[in-house]
Amino acid sequence: MNRFDYVRPASIAEAIAAAAEPGSAYLASGTNLLDLMKGNVVRPARLVDLNHLPGLDGIELLPDGGARIGARVRNADLAYHPEFSRRFPAVAEALLSGASAQLRNAATVGGNLLQRTCCAYFYDPASACNKRDPGAGCDARGGENRLHAVLGWSERCIATHPSDFCVPLAAFGAVVEIEGQFGRREVPLEEFHLLPGETPERESVLAPGELVVALRLPAEAAGFAAHARYVKLRERTSYAFAVVSAAAGLRLENGVIAEARLALGGVAAKPWRARAAEAALAGARPDAASFRRAAEAALAEAAPSGDNAFKIELARRVAARALLLAAAGTPERLPALPASAFAPVPGASLHG
Amino acid sequence: MAETASATHVRHGSSIGQPLTRRDGVLKVTGQARYAADNHPPGMLHAALAVSSIARGRVTALDIAAARAHPGVVEVMTPANRPPLALDPDAKTGPFVFRMEVLQDDRVRYAGQPIAVVIAETLEAATEGAALLAPRYAAEPVEAGLDAADVFVPEMVGPGAPAREGYGDVEAGLAAAARRVEAVYETPAQYHNAMEPHAVVAAWEGDRLTLDTPSQGLAWAQDRIAGLFGLPPENIHIRSPFLGGGFGSKGVISGPQVLGILAARLVGRPVKLVLRREQMYGPVGHRAPTRQRLRIGAGEDGGLTALDHQVRTATSRFDDFIEPAGSVSHTLYAAPAIAIGYDAVRLDTGTPLFMRAPGEASGSIALESAIDEMALACGMDPLEFRLRNYAEVEPISGKPFSSKALRDCYAQGAARFGWAGRPLQPRQMRDENGLLVGWGMGTATFPALMFHGQARAVLRRDGTGLAELGAQDMGQGAWTALAQLAADSMGLELDQLEFRAGDSRLPDAGIAGGSAHTATAGAALHNAGAEVIARLAELAMADRRSPLFGAGNAGVVARGGSLLRRDDESRGESYGEILARAGLEEIEGRGSGAMDPAVQEHYATHAHGAVFAEVKVDPELGQIRATRLVGAFAAGRIVNPRLVRSQYYGGMIWGVSFALHEQAVMDKRTGRVMNANLGEYHVPVNADVPSLEAILVDEVDPHVNPLGIKGVGEIGITGTAGAVANAVWHATGVRVRRFPIALEELALAGAE
Numbered sequence A: 001m002n003r004f005d006y007v008r009p010a011s012i013a014e015a016i017a018a019a020a021e022p023g024s025a026y027l028a029s030g031t032n033l034l035d036l037m038k039g040n041v042v043r044p045a046r047l048v049d050l051n052h053l054p055g056l057d058g059i060e061l062l063p064d065g066g067a068r069i070g071a072r073v074r075n076a077d078l079a080y081h082p083e084f085s086r087r088f089p090a091v092a093e094a095l096l097s098g099a100s101a102q103l104r105n106a107a108t109v110g111g112n113l114l115q116r117t118c119c120a121y122f123y124d125p126a127s128a129c130n131k132r133d134p135g136a137g138c139d140a141r142g143g144e145n146r147l148h149a150v151l152g153w154s155e156r157c158i159a160t161h162p163s164d165f166c167v168p169l170a171a172f173g174a175v176v177e178i179e180g181q182f183g184r185r186e187v188p189l190e191e192f193h194l195l196p197g198e199t200p201e202r203e204s205v206l207a208p209g210e211l212v213v214a215l216r217l218p219a220e221a222a223g224f225a226a227h228a229r230y231v232k233l234r235e236r237t238s239y240a241f242a243v244v245s246a247a248a249g250l251r252l253e254n255g256v257i258a259e260a261r262l263a264l265g266g267v268a269a270k271p272w273r274a275r276a277a278e279a280a281l282a283g284a285r286p287d288a289a290s291f292r293r294a295a296e297a298a299l300a301e302a303a304p305s306g307d308n309a310f311k312i313e314l315a316r317r318v319a320a321r322a323l324l325l326a327a328a329g330t331p332e333r334l335p336a337l338p339a340s341a342f343a344p345v346p347g348a349s350l351h352g
Numbered sequence B: 001m002a003e004t005a006s007a008t009h010v011r012h013g014s015s016i017g018q019p020l021t022r023r024d025g026v027l028k029v030t031g032q033a034r035y036a037a038d039n040h041p042p043g044m045l046h047a048a049l050a051v052s053s054i055a056r057g058r059v060t061a062l063d064i065a066a067a068r069a070h071p072g073v074v075e076v077m078t079p080a081n082r083p084p085l086a087l088d089p090d091a092k093t094g095p096f097v098f099r100m101e102v103l104q105d106d107r108v109r110y111a112g113q114p115i116a117v118v119i120a121e122t123l124e125a126a127t128e129g130a131a132l133l134a135p136r137y138a139a140e141p142v143e144a145g146l147d148a149a150d151v152f153v154p155e156m157v158g159p160g161a162p163a164r165e166g167y168g169d170v171e172a173g174l175a176a177a178a179r180r181v182e183a184v185y186e187t188p189a190q191y192h193n194a195m196e197p198h199a200v201v202a203a204w205e206g207d208r209l210t211l212d213t214p215s216q217g218l219a220w221a222q223d224r225i226a227g228l229f230g231l232p233p234e235n236i237h238i239r240s241p242f243l244g245g246g247f248g249s250k251g252v253i254s255g256p257q258v259l260g261i262l263a264a265r266l267v268g269r270p271v272k273l274v275l276r277r278e279q280m281y282g283p284v285g286h287r288a289p290t291r292q293r294l295r296i297g298a299g300e301d302g303g304l305t306a307l308d309h310q311v312r313t314a315t316s317r318f319d320d321f322i323e324p325a326g327s328v329s330h331t332l333y334a335a336p337a338i339a340i341g342y343d344a345v346r347l348d349t350g351t352p353l354f355m356r357a358p359g360e361a362s363g364s365i366a367l368e369s370a371i372d373e374m375a376l377a378c379g380m381d382p383l384e385f386r387l388r389n390y391a392e393v394e395p396i397s398g399k400p401f402s403s404k405a406l407r408d409c410y411a412q413g414a415a416r417f418g419w420a421g422r423p424l425q426p427r428q429m430r431d432e433n434g435l436l437v438g439w440g441m442g443t444a445t446f447p448a449l450m451f452h453g454q455a456r457a458v459l460r461r462d463g464t465g466l467a468e469l470g471a472q473d474m475g476q477g478a479w480t481a482l483a484q485l486a487a488d489s490m491g492l493e494l495d496q497l498e499f500r501a502g503d504s505r506l507p508d509a510g511i512a513g514g515s516a517h518t519a520t521a522g523a524a525l526h527n528a529g530a531e532v533i534a535r536l537a538e539l540a541m542a543d544r545r546s547p548l549f550g551a552g553n554a555g556v557v558a559r560g561g562s563l564l565r566r567d568d569e570s571r572g573e574s575y576g577e578i579l580a581r582a583g584l585e586e587i588e589g590r591g592s593g594a595m596d597p598a599v600q601e602h603y604a605t606h607a608h609g610a611v612f613a614e615v616k617v618d619p620e621l622g623q624i625r626a627t628r629l630v631g632a633f634a635a636g637r638i639v640n641p642r643l644v645r646s647q648y649y650g651g652m653i654w655g656v657s658f659a660l661h662e663q664a665v666m667d668k669r670t671g672r673v674m675n676a677n678l679g680e681y682h683v684p685v686n687a688d689v690p691s692l693e694a695i696l697v698d699e700v701d702p703h704v705n706p707l708g709i710k711g712v713g714e715i716g717i718t719g720t721a722g723a724v725a726n727a728v729w730h731a732t733g734v735r736v737r738r739f740p741i742a743l744e745e746l747a748l749a750g751a752e
Ligand SMILES: Cc1cc2nc3c(=O)[nH]c(=O)nc-3n(C[C@H](O)[C@H](O)[C@H](O)COP(=O)(O)OP(=O)(O)OC[C@H]3O[C@@H](n4cnc5c(N)ncnc54)[C@H](O)[C@@H]3O)c2cc1C
Pocket: A025, A026, A027, A028, A029, A030, A031, A032, A033, A034, A035, A050, A071, A072, A097, A098, A099, A100, A103, A106, A107, A108, A109, A110, A111, A112, A113, A114, A115, A116, A162, A163, A164, A165, A210, A211, A212, A213, A239, A240, A241, A242, B679
């Protein structure tokens, strides 16, 4: 780890001013950032510590049915907030399916949004990586890329964004509140992360020094509470990044789907909102055939980026599963194994 | 899980057989147990390794100036200034002496090889100094993977078994068979990944060296280091009370430990060197990958006609350790013809090493899968098929077993699991959520070995005793089990016994490996206790003032700190009284433990077990979970059922890991392990093993050694890995022969 300056700002304005200097990085809980620093993957010259800033750690339930969450709220605190998880059960389920209890107790909302990819070549300073070192090349191409992207990737970079939390946030239209040197702005979460294109080193819309201060879930998102689920396919029962995942929400009226939401995780450099699938579901009956059609639509543009063609079909199945579970209804209590294939299925059996 | 009182588990004296909790448990949960890296002698510096990012070639440049210029850096050790060694680290002076990379030259043999050591006032400065070295290389093409070009037949495998073994005519047996199974199974490279990384705190005083470092064999380590530095072994003082796991990787002193010692030599101050997690994937050994081709023949009656087990494995380009994956086929199933053979390739990796159940683990998953395939081919229940081919004598040697309660293991395990009524065909069972359910089984086996060990026992005038030997506690509870054995051998209650261990100045307890430690060190303690009691009894019986005077022929019994006349237990006196009258402060006895060659000549000595597994598989997504495991194991006398059960649990979890989780993902282009961290090198988490049960099956072994003890540390992996793999097949109908089983192979089988 390099030597770095440590700044503990007293206000948001001070934080932004400090972080606008080149080579700065915000430090939230450091569960991702410090790992990267210890591995010499990132070498910031100064850390701007967010942990003592006032006003970033509230969970406000808005009277209109929405919610506003401070950037420093811990993942576990948010997931276990009773009213929040009642309004946004798929968000809570996604949070609780991520990482481990210890990490969730530390990790923050802002840090989760801005966590870096889990691409092993990115983590390894001896490998060529365009994200770490623009123009260096991409050793994941032709390498160990079983879990890399199948949507939205480019020749330059095939990495995925590993967050679970962000998947339902994308599905349910969350908005990111940002403050910077030139004031405040809001960006829909769906547009917050960038696809790699020619510049995989640019991962989000944040300009230098810009700070995520809060996240908002709109009132309409709570309208899916009765039919909202997250499903995460993993290589062990817990404590693993998603192979693929999906968040789904349905608004059912008179036995048909009035409105559907679907987003996929682990497939692209951003949480992947599947708008074509949502459109295909509007007005459809909530049955396996509709869900399979929607899943096909969601992956219509998918292409393997390496030894990962299997992810495309598995992503379809996970998407269809999330929709099916959503249709069956949000369970009264979150299952002990959130988002797991091994969680009990409410109502009936899934498989014939 | 209630304790069952039974012949082998009753108290001998008062301690053996008791399910005591660990003596060191409170120290560990309160953080007071001192591991090697917890030591900070005055003036100590920190060392960090710089390791190679290429797998083959030469180091052409290091920016030593940049590292030296970093504040806090004291010295940079490279081949140019590394203190000399008395012995070439590449000299092969014995089969268990492995070559090590200790900066002898600029060659790179594998990715992760140490290429320099930076020594600094703080760990942070040392680590950053290592990063600033920015090595440059002349890289050469890398050989990775089992298809490498240069294939050879090794001279020996594992600790010394031949590379070709067998009897009978396998080809004829196969030709005559009514059913044949031929299949190839692949197991990946795995890394030990003990929680405690290899660490060393080295302090020189002239030509005397004090070391805090974890070691599974203190005397070996002492000899190896003495040889490298040209010093008498007694000049090397090693303290190794606790290991945060070893699993074989701390069986021999590794290069990084020697580098820590060299660094201390170079700077003339104590130095601490602790490996980073990713540095554990190179210089400290691993389990080599295997590709195993099994051919099995069976007659109409389900009796085996031939078993052919051919292993391809890998070793490093510069040294040999051949994973003895065929060894399970020696022992488990009776067949008129058995052939076992090996070949190997040389790869640009660190040298493989023993890793928990070396050979048995990799071989067991292949053999148990193939046996399962054959049972199906014969239309027989897998348990019935195994019983049909039960080995009454050890197949490879024809020797009788010293004991073998495997039939009881099968019966008790099957009953507890509820095996009866299992459908023969796969994909027949679902749970209430529609998940596929499968049941599988496997036979567990591990040899009962003994090495050489010594111990000393002392009785003191104040009525207490001392037992001591150079054994360490690897986390398995050795200090507790060994103290139980010692207390009983000395006729003392456990709380009257001081137990000292973990120091090279104590008698050599041999190596804690091969599941042989309790038997070996236990025998040494037992004999030391017997000797001190005999000496005390002599004193008393020769003393007219003692109530034991003249007990001679009838003899005495030692119990509760007193000697009693065997013919009249109302007559006796305490150890303290005897010593006081003799004017002695204490009296000592010494003992050693080793396998009796006559036993080895006449008997095959193995522990056995049967493992039954239930898995659930999502039919569309392929995700797998081992929902229920029952193992029943017979391993002779059980010294401490609580600790033994923990060993079985640990082994069984490792078996789940083997079948479903664990693998080093190597980039074949570079020979680098890409998941060298515990986040991505998957092992089971709690949620992966929701239900585990281990049954301790009674077994009295009158032959294996005087205490009747077999080992329990490794057997749990064997049997389990295959049982889980077989259960996955039974759930899905898909036979995956490459481990760990990948979910997409189940989800997409038959698709496209
Ligand atoms: C072993 C392991 C397993 C994991 N598994 C999962 C998983 O299964 N699913 C999952 O979703 N995640 C997983 N994670 C990732 C985990 O969720 C993130 O590490 C965590 O959310 C980061 O939060 P933090 O507060 O520690 O952020 P930090 O590490 O402090 O920061 C992360 C990044 O965000 C930036 N940042 C932080 N806050 C702000 C802000 N307010 N404004 C602007 N920039 C900011 C930092 O500068 C830094 O670049 C795993 C992590 C580990 C180590």
